[in-house]
Amino acid sequence: MIRCLIVDDEPIAQKIIKGYLEDTPGVELYGTCDNALEAMEVLEKHHIDLLFLDIEMPKLSGLGFLKTLKNPPETIITTAYREFAVEGFELSVLDYLLKPYSFERFLMAINKAKKKIESAHQSKNSNIAQERAYTYFKSDRKNVKVHYDEIVMIEGLSNYVKIHLEENGVLVVYERLAHLEKTLPPDKFARIHKSYIIALEKIKTYGIDSVEIAGTELSIGNTYREQFFSKIKTLHP
Structure with missing residues (x-):
């Protein structure tokens, strides 16, 4: 759901946008502001995905307001003044609606906003998931959180393994190496x-026969050589 904020000093203009939003799926109206200073307070305290921003307002113009924002939300300008379009797009506004505009034109702007905002959300969530992926290993009757990028190597010893970590020493886990092989990310x-x-x-x-890792030279077994070099080739084609 895309959260919207209307910033316009004209009650009629606010009412039109409200009505259009009520008929548009996938969006919700957080609120309305009569001027840019009120909007500034809202943005400091709440997450807003999309601004509907008028240009001519008391105290601070819409474009002047945008210039003060370090990371402004996606913005659709709604104005009766055509001459500010170039300056608006120089500030990376998403669309520029000239009053009066139709519901059809409004939907075109909303669809553009949905596409960009949803794509940004997906990209952000994907990056977060990949940056510090982790799992839990059971050791000494506790479940210990370990980030995958902390692991240097895992040494199999009969019915347990030693997980060698980059900074936190060795974690002893009562698990077979073959089982861990199936659960670890294969690309890592x-x-x-x-x-x-x-x-x-x-x-x-x-x-051909060995790797050096953390100052230790390890042999590459014949059974695993082909798969290992296949992964190396994928990482460094």
């Missing part, structure tokens, strides 16, 4: 030996 980790899984990003050097 590779099994190179019956006793080792390594983090691909942590490799210092590698050759």
